[in-house]
Amino acid sequence: MSFIKKFVEESTLSRRKFLLNSAMGFGGVAAAAALGPMGVAVASTKPTLAWGYRTPDNPYWNSIVSGGESFARSVGQDLTHLIHGGNNEKILADVKALLSKTGGNLALAVDANDSPNARSIVEACADKGGFVSTIWNKTDDLHPWDYGDNYVCHISWSDYQPAQDTARLLLEAIGGKGGIVGIGGIASNVPAIERKAGLMKVLEEYPDVELLDWQAADWSTSKANTVMSTMLTRFGDEIKGVFSSNDSMTLGIIEALRAEGLAGEIPIVSYDGTADVVKLVMAGEVLCTVSTNPYWAGGIALSLAYHAAVGSFKPSDEPHAHREFLGPAIMITQQDAQAWYDNQIAQTPEYDWKDYWKYSSGQMTYDKV
Amino acid sequence: MSKVLSKEFLQRWAPLIVLFSLCIIVSIINPNFLSVRNFARLATSSAAPLMLAIGVTFIIIMGSIDLSMEGVMAFCGASLAVVMLQFNSFVEWGFLAIPVAIVFGVAIGFVNGLIHVKLKIPSFLVSLGIGFSCIGLTMVMTGGVRVSASDKAFRLLLTERFFGFPLMVYVAFAALLLAYFIQKKTALGRNLYAIGGGEELAHASGVKVERVRIIAFALAGAFYALGAMFAVAQIGSVASNLGTGFMFVSITSVVVGGTALMGGIGGVWQTLVGVLIVAVISNGMVLVGLPTYIQEGVLGVLVILAVALATNRKAIQLVK
Numbered sequence: 001m002s003f004i005k006k007f008v009e010e011s012t013l014s015r016r017k018f019l020l021n022s023a024m025g026f027g028g029v030a031a032a033a034a035l036g037p038m039g040v041a042v043a044s045t046k047p048t049l050a051w052g053y054r055t056p057d058n059p060y061w062n063s064i065v066s067g068g069e070s071f072a073r074s075v076g077q078d079l080t081h082l083i084h085g086g087n088n089e090k091i092l093a094d095v096k097a098l099l100s101k102t103g104g105n106l107a108l109a110v111d112a113n114d115s116p117n118a119r120s121i122v123e124a125c126a127d128k129g130g131f132v133s134t135i136w137n138k139t140d141d142l143h144p145w146d147y148g149d150n151y152v153c154h155i156s157w158s159d160y161q162p163a164q165d166t167a168r169l170l171l172e173a174i175g176g177k178g179g180i181v182g183i184g185g186i187a188s189n190v191p192a193i194e195r196k197a198g199l200m201k202v203l204e205e206y207p208d209v210e211l212l213d214w215q216a217a218d219w220s221t222s223k224a225n226t227v228m229s230t231m232l233t234r235f236g237d238e239i240k241g242v243f244s245s246n247d248s249m250t251l252g253i254i255e256a257l258r259a260e261g262l263a264g265e266i267p268i269v270s271y272d273g274t275a276d277v278v279k280l281v282m283a284g285e286v287l288c289t290v291s292t293n294p295y296w297a298g299g300i301a302l303s304l305a306y307h308a309a310v311g312s313f314k315p316s317d318e319p320h321a322h323r324e325f326l327g328p329a330i331m332i333t334q335q336d337a338q339a340w341y342d343n344q345i346a347q348t349p350e351y352d353w354k355d356y357w358k359y360s361s362g363q364m365t366y367d368k369v
Numbered sequence: 370m371s372k373v374l375s376k377e378f379l380q381r382w383a384p385l386i387v388l389f390s391l392c393i394i395v396s397i398i399n400p401n402f403l404s405v406r407n408f409a410r411l412a413t414s415s416a417a418p419l420m421l422a423i424g425v426t427f428i429i430i431m432g433s434i435d436l437s438m439e440g441v442m443a444f445c446g447a448s449l450a451v452v453m454l455q456f457n458s459f460v461e462w463g464f465l466a467i468p469v470a471i472v473f474g475v476a477i478g479f480v481n482g483l484i485h486v487k488l489k490i491p492s493f494l495v496s497l498g499i500g501f502s503c504i505g506l507t508m509v510m511t512g513g514v515r516v517s518a519s520d521k522a523f524r525l526l527l528t529e530r531f532f533g534f535p536l537m538v539y540v541a542f543a544a545l546l547l548a549y550f551i552q553k554k555t556a557l558g559r560n561l562y563a564i565g566g567g568e569e570l571a572h573a574s575g576v577k578v579e580r581v582r583i584i585a586f587a588l589a590g591a592f593y594a595l596g597a598m599f600a601v602a603q604i605g606s607v608a609s610n611l612g613t614g615f616m617f618v619s620i621t622s623v624v625v626g627g628t629a630l631m632g633g634i635g636g637v638w639q640t641l642v643g644v645l646i647v648a649v650i651s652n653g654m655v656l657v658g659l660p661t662y663i664q665e666g667v668l669g670v671l672v673i674l675a676v677a678l679a680t681n682r683k684a685i686q687l688v689k
Contacts, residue, residue, distance in 0.1 A: 230655040
C-alpha cells in the first residue's frame with residue numbers, strides 16, 4: 001500500500017508547490033504593476049502592519065485598534081484589520097494567510113482570543129520570520145524571550161490592585177459602614193474575577209460594611225439595568241453604594257437609579273474609563289472609573305512589533321520587564337475627570353510611539369488571585 | 370372524558386398556572402415582590418421583550434421563525450438615537466425619530482419576507498443573515514461607539530409615571546391591544562393561523578400565502594422597532610449590542626407562553642404570559658438571592674417542558 005501513500009504525498013506536494021508558485025507569480029506581477037519600478041524594493045523593506053482583534057463593535061476594541069491606526073498613520077502606512085469575532089481558527093488562518101501573502105514581512109499585534117491559541121500564532125509568525133506582539137491572552141508557559149526577536153512582547157493588565165483602589169474609595173464614601181451591592185461581568189472572565197476579588201479583599205478591612213448581594217450582569221447594559229432595579233426592590237434603602245465591574249453596566253445601573261430618582265444619591269464606582277462614564281464622573285453621578293488606556297496599548301503593541309521588524313531595536317537585548325509587561329491602570333476621580341476628558345477624550349491623544357514603556361505598570365507576574 | 374378535559378385544561382392554562390405559582394413562591398420568600406414599585410419595575414423591564422415577542426409570535430403562528438430581531442432592534446434603536454440627535458430636541462422635530470425607526474423596522478421586515486418568499490430560502494436562514502447584516506449596518510452608523518439618547522422629553526417614557534407605572538408600560542399595553550386586534554379582527558390575523566395550520570390548504574382556500582408572509586415579516590419588524598424604542602428609553606443610550614440577549618428571551622417567552630413552534634396555535638395573550646413568566650423568573654432570582662447565571666438554565670428547562678406539554682404527540686408521526 002506504500003505506493004498509494006507515496007502518490008498522495010507527491011500529489012499534495014506538487015499541488016502545494018503549484019499553488020504557492022502561482023500565488024507568488026500573480027502577487028509579484030500585481031505588486032510590480034501597482035508599485036511601479038521602485039515599489040518592489042519599498043515593499044521588501046517596510047513590513048505590512050496588521051492588528052488582530054475580536055470586534056470593532058465594542059468601545060474597548062475600537063479604542064485599541066484606533067491606537068493601532070494612529071501608529072500606522074505615524075509611519076505613513078495602512079493598517080490591515082484581522083477581525084476574529086471570538087474564533088480561534090479564524091485568527092490563526094488569517095495570520096497564516098497574511099504571512100504567506102507578505103512572505104513573512106509582517107508586523108502584527110494580536111489578541112489570540114484564547115490563551116492556548118497564542119502559541120500557534122506566535123509559532124506561525126516565528127516560522128515565517130514575522131514579528132508579533134500579543135495582548136491579553138497567552139498561556140503562562142509561553143514567553144517572548146523563548147522565540148528570539150520574533151515574539152516581540154506581551155502586554156496584559158491586572159485589575160486586582162486597581163479594583164481594590166476603587167473599592168476603597170467607595171467604602172470611604174459611604175463612611176465605612178452600611179450595605180453595598182456588586183454587579184459583575186461574565187463570571188468566568190479574568191477581569192470579572194479580578195475585579196470582584198479586589199472588592200472582596202478590601203471588604204476584609206471594613207467589618208461594618210456588608211455586601212448585600214453580588215450578581216453577574218455579563219457586561220450588559222440592559223441586564224445590569226434590570227438587576228439593579230430588582231436589587232432596589234429587594235434591599236431598598238439598605239443599598240448605600242454600588243460596585244460596578246465595568247462602564248457598560250454602570251450605564252444601565254445609573255438609569256435604573258435615575259428611574260427611581262436616585263441618580264447621584266447612591267455612590268457608584270466603575271471600571272474601563274469610557275467617555276460616557278467619565279462624563280458621569282464629571283456630573284457627580286459616579287465616583288470613579290479606571291482607564292486601562294487601550295488606545296495607547298493598541299498603538300504601542302504595534303509600534304514594538306514594527307520597530308523590531310525594521311530593526312530600530314532588538315527585543316532580545318531588552319530585559320524581561322520590557323517583553324512581558326502590564327499596561328496602565330489610571331483611576332479617574334471627580335477631581336481629575338475634567339482634565340482627563342479634555343486631554344484624552346475631547347481631543348485625539350498624542351503619544352510618542354517610540355517611548356515604548358512609558359506607561360508600563362511593570363513586569364507581569366503569575367500570581368493567581 | 371375527564372382525562373381529555375384535564376389534559377386540555379392543563380395545556381391551555383399551564384402557562385398561567387406556572388406564572389401564578391412562581392409569583393406565590395417568590396412572594397412567600399420575599400414579600401417585597403408584591404409591592405407596586407416592584408410590579409412597575411417588572412412591567413418596565415418586560416416592555417421591550419414583550420414587543421419583540423409579539424413580533425415573532427406572528428411569525429411563529431405562521432409556522433416560520435424570525436431570528437433577525439437582535440439586529441433589527443440594534444439598527445432601529447441606533448436610527449432612533451441618531452435622528453433624535455440630528456434634530457437636537459425631541460419636542461421640536463426629534464419626535465420624527467420614532468416613525469423613522471418604525472419605518473426602518475417595517476422595511477427590514479419587508480426585505481426579510483421578500484427574500485424568504487421569492488428566493489424560497491428558509492425563514493430562519495434569511496432572518497439570521499438579515500440580523501447579522503443589521504448589526505453590521507449599525508456598526509457603520511454608530512462607528513462602534515455608544516450613542517446617547519438622553520433627551521428629557523423622550524425619556525418621559527421612563528420617568529413619567531401614572532399610578533406608579535412608567536408611561537412606556539401603558540404604550541406597550543396599547544401596542545399589545547393593537548396586536549390582539551390584528552390577530553383577532555383582521556383578515557391578516559386569520560390568514561396567519563390558516564397558513565400555520567396547513568399552508569397548502571390555505572393556498573387552496575384562496576389565501577395569498579406569499580403576500581401574507583411578506584406582510585407578517587414587515588409587521589414583526591414594526592414591533593421590533595417598538596421594542597428598540599422601549600429599550601433605548603430604558604437605558605438612555607444605544608450601542609450596536611443593544612439587542613444582545615433579546616432573541617433568547619423573546620423566543621423563550623413565546624414558547625413558554627404556549628404558542629406552538631409548529632404554527633397555527635397560540636397568540637399574543639399567551640405571549641404576554643410567557644414574557645411575564647420569564648420576567649418573574651429573572652426578577653425572582655435576584656429577590657430570592659440566587660445567582661443570575663442559574664436563570665438561563667431554568668429558562669432552558671422551561672422551554673423543553675413547555676414544548677413537551679404543548680405538543681400533541683399522537684398527531685405527529687415524524688420528528689425532524
